[in-house]
Structure formats: structure tokens, C-alpha cells
Amino acid sequence: MPAEHPTINAVKFRDVKSNQPQRFACSWLGLSRLLQISVANRDKTSRELWSPVIYRPGTTRGNHNVRYVTCLVADMDSEAFDYARLDGLEYLAYTTWSHSPDDPHWHLVLPLAHPVPAAMWHGVWQRLHERIAVIGDPQTKDPARIFYRPQHRPGFQP
Numbered sequence: 472m473p474a475e476h477p478t479i480n481a482v483k484f485r486d487v488k489s490n491q492p493q494r495f496a497c498s499w500l501g502l503s504r505l506l507q508i509s510v511a512n513r514d515k516t517s518r519e520l521w522s523p524v525i526y527r528p529g530t531t532r533g534n535h536n537v538r539y540v541t542c543l544v545a546d547m548d549s550e551a552f553d554y555a556r557l558d559g560l561e562y563l564a565y566t567t568w569s570h571s572p573d574d575p576h577w578h579l580v581l582p583l584a585h586p587v588p589a590a591m592w593h594g595v596w597q598r599l600h601e602r603i604a605v606i607g608d609p610q611t612k613d614p615a616r617i618f619y620r621p622q623h624r625p626g627f628q629p
Contacts, residue, residue, distance in 0.1 A: 479541045479582050484520045484617055490532040495521050499582045502542070503563045506580060509621035515568035520617040525586060537614040539586030543599045544618055545579040546608040552577070556603045565621040578618055579605065589614040 479499040482492035496502035502523070512518055522532075523542035530536035548569070563580045570576040581603075587595045596612040611618075 478586050479523070480525045480539075480586075481521050481523045481541065482526065483620075484522070484532065487516060487520065487617070492522070492524075492526050492532060499561065502580075502582075506563055506565055506621055509565065509623050511625045512568065512622045513625060515619060515622060518568075518619045518622045520619050522615065522617045523580070524589075524614060532615055532617070534589065534613050534615045537589040539588060540592050540595075540614050541583055541586050543581045543583065543596070544611065544616070545581075545600060545603070545605045546611040546618070547575070547577045547579060547605060548608060549574055549576070550606055551575075552579070552605060557581075560603075566623065568619065568622050568624060570623070571627070579603075
């Protein structure tokens with residue numbers, strides 16, 4: 472069972488156009504439980520999104536409003552991965568809506584020991600990807616990046 476990480480915070484958004492962060496999780500245990508629930512959707516855009524960040528109070532979604540990032544989310548599209556690189560690290564991996572056995576699409580989520588200030592996130596994002604030997608989608612390195620909650624196409628079970 473994963474250890475409790477009190478510094479892990481995450482927010483959710485109703486859809487991609489929503490800019491009002493709502494509390495989603497406040498611990499690694501809580502977040503990892505929520506990210507183990509995949510639902511079937513015909514259209515991936517109908518699923519809520521989430522982000523592992525702490526926003527300044529009373530602000531809306533945007534890089535300039537993020538105070539801290541609390542997890543690394545590696546967005547791996549068609550990328551092979553060696554899980555041995557995670558030996559000794561806590562993580563959760565879930566398939567995305569686009570995943571298939573012939574074309575893997577994963578979100579790899581790793582809790583951070585300490586929240587990372589948003590101003591430092593680009594460098595930390597790069598170093599962590601190098602550490603675990605993942606290329607990841609470079610478009611996902613902004614602090615306010617949102618990710619779809621786990622989901623799959625109807626008829627496909629992850």
C-alpha cells in the first residue's frame with residue numbers, strides 16, 4: 472500500500488474549457504485511489520480532468536496562478552517503458568482513452584517528496600524525465616497542465 476504523502480494535492484476541472492479548479496485529492500493515497508477508476512466513454516472529452524497542483528487561493532487555471540506542482544505526470548504516447556527504472560519509487564500508471572495493445576498510451580504518475588515551486592517546474596520536469604528514462608510529451612511540462620481522468624473506449628477494458 473502506498474505511503475501517505477500529506478503534500479500531495481490535486482485539483483479537477485469539469486471539462487477542457489473549465490478554468491475553476493476544484494479540490495480533487497489531498498494525499499497520495501486519495502489520489503491513487505481516484506486514478507484507478509477507469510470509465511468507458513465514446514468521446515474522451517466528456518471526462519473530467521485533473522492536475523497535481525496547488526493554486527493560489529481564489530484564482531483560475533493558468534500557469535501564473537500555480538504555486539506548486541505535487542506530482543510528475545509523464546504522458547507517454549507510443550513510448551516503450553522499462554518499469555525497472557522505477558525501482559524503489561512509488562507510482563501509478565493508467566492507460567488513456569487512446570490506448571490499445573498495438574499503440575500504448577499511458578499516464579505515469581509519481582508523487583514528489585516535496586511540492587515544487589511552479590517557477591522551477593520546467594527544469595524539474597526535464598530532470599525527472601531523464602531520471603526515469605522517459606521522453607514524454609513535451610507539451611505537458613507547463614505547471615497548469617491538465618490530464619483526463621482514467622477512461623477507455625467502449626468495448627476495451629484496460
